[in-house]
Amino acid sequence: MPPRELPIYELENAVVGSLRAQGRLIVQAPTGSGKSTQIPQMLFNHGLLAERGEVVVLQPRRLAARMLAKRVAEEVGTRIGDVVGYQIRLESRVSEKTRIRFVTEGILLRQMSFDATLRGVSAIVFDEFHERHLYGDISLARAVQIQQTTRPDLKIVVMSATLDAGALKSYLAPCEVLVSQGRSFPVRVEYLTKTANFEQEPVWDVAARECARVAGQTSSGDFLVFMPGAYEISRTVQAIQGDRALRDFICFPLHGELPPEQQDRAVARYEARKIIVSTNVAETSLTIDGVTVVIDCGLARVARFDPNRGINTLLIEKISVASADQRAGRAGRTAPGVCVRLWTEREHGGRALQELPEVKRLDLSEVVLTLKASGIDDVGAFPWLEKPDAKGLERAEMLLADLGAVSAVSKERDEGTPPTPGRITEVGRRMLRFPVHPRYARMLIEADARGCVRPVALMAALTQGRSFLMRGVPKDVEDAREDTLGEEHESDFFLLMRVWRFADKASYSMDACRRLGIHAQGSRAVGPLFEQFLEIAEKEGLDVSEQRVDGVAVRKCVLAGFSDQLAKRLDAGTLRCELVHKRKGTLARESAIQKATLLVAAEVSEIGGRGGEVNTLLNLVTAIEEPWLKELFPDDYVNATTVSYDESAKRVVARRERRFRDLVIEAKASADEVPLDAAAALLTQQVLAGNLKLEAWDETVEQWIVRVNRLAEWFPELEVNSLTEADRATLVEQICYGELGYKDIRDKPVMPTLRDWLTAEQLAVIDDYLPERLTMANGRKSRISYAKEGPPVLSARIQELYGVEGKFTLGNGRVPVKIEVLAPNQRPIQVTDDLTNFWREQYPKVKAELSRRYPRHEWR
DNA sequence: GAGCACTGC
Numbered sequence: 001m002p003p004r005e006l007p008i009y010e011l012e013n014a015v016v017g018s019l020r021a022q023g024r025l026i027v028q029a030p031t032g033s034g035k036s037t038q039i040p041q042m043l044f045n046h047g048l049l050a051e052r053g054e055v056v057v058l059q060p061r062r063l064a065a066r067m068l069a070k071r072v073a074e075e076v077g078t079r080i081g082d083v084v085g086y087q088i089r090l091e092s093r094v095s096e097k098t099r100i101r102f103v104t105e106g107i108l109l110r111q112m113s114f115d116a117t118l119r120g121v122s123a124i125v126f127d128e129f130h131e132r133h134l135y136g137d138i139s140l141a142r143a144v145q146i147q148q149t150t151r152p153d154l155k156i157v158v159m160s161a162t163l164d165a166g167a168l169k170s171y172l173a174p175c176e177v178l179v180s181q182g183r184s185f186p187v188r189v190e191y192l193t194k195t196a197n198f199e200q201e202p203v204w205d206v207a208a209r210e211c212a213r214v215a216g217q218t219s220s221g222d223f224l225v226f227m228p229g230a231y232e233i234s235r236t237v238q239a240i241q242g243d244r245a246l247r248d249f250i251c252f253p254l255h256g257e258l259p260p261e262q263q264d265r266a267v268a269r270y271e272a273r274k275i276i277v278s279t280n281v282a283e284t285s286l287t288i289d290g291v292t293v294v295i296d297c298g299l300a301r302v303a304r305f306d307p308n309r310g311i312n313t314l315l316i317e318k319i320s321v322a323s324a325d326q327r328a329g330r331a332g333r334t335a336p337g338v339c340v341r342l343w344t345e346r347e348h349g350g351r352a353l354q355e356l357p358e359v360k361r362l363d364l365s366e367v368v369l370t371l372k373a374s375g376i377d378d379v380g381a382f383p384w385l386e387k388p389d390a391k392g393l394e395r396a397e398m399l400l401a402d403l404g405a406v407s408a409v410s411k412e413r414d415e416g417t418p419p420t421p422g423r424i425t426e427v428g429r430r431m432l433r434f435p436v437h438p439r440y441a442r443m444l445i446e447a448d449a450r451g452c453v454r455p456v457a458l459m460a461a462l463t464q465g466r467s468f469l470m471r472g473v474p475k476d477v478e479d480a481r482e483d484t485l486g487e488e489h490e491s492d493f494f495l496l497m498r499v500w501r502f503a504d505k506a507s508y509s510m511d512a513c514r515r516l517g518i519h520a521q522g523s524r525a526v527g528p529l530f531e532q533f534l535e536i537a538e539k540e541g542l543d544v545s546e547q548r549v550d551g552v553a554v555r556k557c558v559l560a561g562f563s564d565q566l567a568k569r570l571d572a573g574t575l576r577c578e579l580v581h582k583r584k585g586t587l588a589r590e591s592a593i594q595k596a597t598l599l600v601a602a603e604v605s606e607i608g609g610r611g612g613e614v615n616t617l618l619n620l621v622t623a624i625e626e627p628w629l630k631e632l633f634p635d636d637y638v639n640a641t642t643v644s645y646d647e648s649a650k651r652v653v654a655r656r657e658r659r660f661r662d663l664v665i666e667a668k669a670s671a672d673e674v675p676l677d678a679a680a681a682l683l684t685q686q687v688l689a690g691n692l693k694l695e696a697w698d699e700t701v702e703q704w705i706v707r708v709n710r711l712a713e714w715f716p717e718l719e720v721n722s723l724t725e726a727d728r729a730t731l732v733e734q735i736c737y738g739e740l741g742y743k744d745i746r747d748k749p750v751m752p753t754l755r756d757w758l759t760a761e762q763l764a765v766i767d768d769y770l771p772e773r774l775t776m777a778n779g780r781k782s783r784i785s786y787a788k789e790g791p792p793v794l795s796a797r798i799q800e801l802y803g804v805e806g807k808f809t810l811g812n813g814r815v816p817v818k819i820e821v822l823a824p825n826q827r828p829i830q831v832t833d834d835l836t837n838f839w840r841e842q843y844p845k846v847k848a849e850l851s852r853r854y855p856r857h858e859w860r
Numbered sequence: 861g862a863g864c865a866c867t868g869c
Contacts, residue, residue: 061866061868062868089868089869106867106869109868110869135868135869229864230864235861255864256866279864301863301865303866316864358867466866471862607862608863609862
């Protein structure tokens with residue numbers, strides 16, 4: 001189609017007019033409308049750029065940047081790199097003459113962080129903004145800031161296929177939204193009428209049943225089934241192949257871990273109708289022709305970063321409405337289609353509209369460092385389009401401080417007050433020159449001091465992209481790996497290096513790579529990155545000379561970058577580990593480092609299993625020697641005798657303990673003497689927490705404490721100190737003093753210690769003033785109970801009270817006593833403070849009733 | 861029966 005006939009040209013006048021008036025614009029238009037190629041040209045042709053200014057078009061993918069530049073160059077009629085150019089990592093085709101420049105997201109953000117005025121840039125176009133990549137969000141926010149301050153003439157255009165334009169519009173206000181409609185084939189969406197319970201009927205069985213049902217209603221077109229992962233896919237394929245109604249179909253699995261030829265087989269065209277069972281690869285990246293039926297289970301595995309624990313998670317979640325629409329659209333590429341959703345319409349209404357933007361899901365440390373380099377210290381106050389969780393920002397600040405990239409964040413602070421924002425340090429600025437995660441940047445700087453920049457640069461390059469070592473390979477591949485690569489006991493990084501060297505030597509040949517289970521494409525990308533890192537390192541004055549590789553030096557660099565992921569093996573026999581920060585994890589099966597007792601994991605991921613159980617896996621492991629901890633982090637390594645309470649022995653013991661931050665590396669009982677006050681304090685803690693019970697501390701003791709407190713209250717002239725909760729702890733501590741174990745304190749008398757609370761004079765009167773028992777006029781003794789509040793209470797059965805009259809008092813008549821009259825069964829029937837009154841008023845009625853119920857008792 | 865898919869400097 002000639003460019004002028006593209007649907008986007010309906011908007012030409014509006015685009016130009018709006019940008020002249022406001023400098024900000026949102027364009028909403030679907031794929032195929034021509035917006036990516038034509039809007040930059042409109043800006044250029046209508047004089048919206050300064051005399052030699054350029055329009056920078058932001059693309060999320062390198063391939064798109066390159067292809068779009070090529071197309072636009074053809075349309076403009078120049079060679080690429082002339083008026084129209086592109087710039088992506090490791091590749092730049094621009095010149096002095098370039099006025100339309102397609103770039104990928106990282107390029108623009110770097111340009112902004114090194115030149116805050118964006119000299120030479122007249123306009124920025126953000127394409128595919130709905131994908132909401134982290135760098136897209138940040139770049140837009142920075143562009144708006146720059147426009148508001150130093151560059152009011154800068155034009156900003158945000159474009160997307162689908163967009164929640166409301167939030168964006170108010171973020172960019174004042175700003176117009178222009179909409180262009182697209183064209184596509186209709187897809188009829190069907191829902192289940194009843195919620196499926198995948199616990200009872202597995203998702204693969206439901207999917208196969210729906211396939212069979214729809215197959216009976218259609219006579220042509222292929223099927224595409226979406227599943228969350230490889231395991232569910234293989235079960236679905238089995239279920240489909242076992243279904244007689246589907247025997248005319250051929251069925252293929254499709255996911256990223258499959259070898260390329262199997263992926264090709266799934267996508268190829270056949271005479272017979274086919275069913276492809278796929279992960280999300282088929283949602284966006286792969287297009288499959290001929291599909292008219294989509295069966296969508298509505299689930300996907302989603303990767304996130306949990307800032308609370310500093311752990312990556314990969315768990316099965318419900319997909320959003322936008323993602324479900326994208327999947328449904330796969331049925332309407334070539335003809336009208338059907339999409340069956342394995343959930344109800346009602347449940348659909350409760351789903352999230354969009355996936356969470358990256359800024360809510362990813363580790364933010366690199367972005368925070370970039371912002372601080374631009375002078376934005378308080379990143380919480382940055383005008384985020386969508387503000388990340390405070391926890392995520394805090395986590396990033398902490399990591400950067402640990403790495404020395406940011407001046408230390410004060411760790412002891414009051415609950416609720418935000419941390420003081422740290423400032424970027426000189427080391428932080430040097431780190432930022434390297435386009436890698438701050439952990440690896442820090443390792444490169446450490447490597448300079450230890451003479452191992454080359455291997456560390458290679459390690460950084462090896463971990464940039466996807467892992468290129470296939471998992472779960474067959475036994476023969478495993479054996480081939482071991483034969484070719486040898487054993488490794490020090491670091492998974494070293495094994496990866498050997499894998500890459502092997503692939504590099506074999507010129508990334510498919511055959512050689514397949515033999516060892518290597519993704520050829522992935523390993524091919526390592527070399528150029530390695531070169532780039534070495535180039536930057538050299539420019540930064542690091543020592544990049546070839547040296548004999550010192551494995552110890554390299555492993556120390558790994559420790560410098562990942563000290564917060566130090567782990568200790570719990571037992572020689574298990575893979576379970578304990579990490580710094582009270583986390584737990586399991587050594588991954590595919591790690592070669594199965595024997596180390598102390599290690600650092602460069603990858604910590606939480607993975608959801610089939611039955612919903614969750615596992616934290618430690619991967620990309622490096623064995624660590626304990627003395628390095630002291631060498632690299634002298635302030636965090638402790639080797640001291642500590643005194644602690646041993647729960648199983650119920651005893652305070654001295655231990656020789658070696659610790660890194662809060663991770664105990666080893667604790668051994670020590671013959672050292674235990675200081676008695678420390679022992680008493682620890683035992684007291686256990687007693688007060690209710691874990692240990694002092695048998696002698698009974699109800700009588702509690703009553704005694706109440707009596708002391710009431711004595712202080714009612715007889716202030718005695719100057720008795722009342723006994724508070726804190727005093728109680730002091731008393732327990734006094735009782736425990738001199739003892740080490742529970743067996744020493746369990747039956748230890750407590751009253752002697754408690755009696756010491758009072759002076760001799762006070763002791764002399766307490767039993768007199770506030771006695772435990774009171775002798776009444778008839779000669780009988782009755783118990784008196786004291787409570788924290790209210791008068792003392794004398795309780796006695798009616799028969800015990802015969803012959804007693806009037807009121808009772810204690811303490812020389814100062815404290816009136818309540819009398820609780822009990823029935824023969826000890827149940828209270830009346831509370832009174834005057835017995836004479838009771839005998840006269842209530843007793844006759846009580847007697848009538850009770851004497852009938854208890855005829856064998858005496859009733860006067 | 862441990863583990864989606866991407867992408868960028």
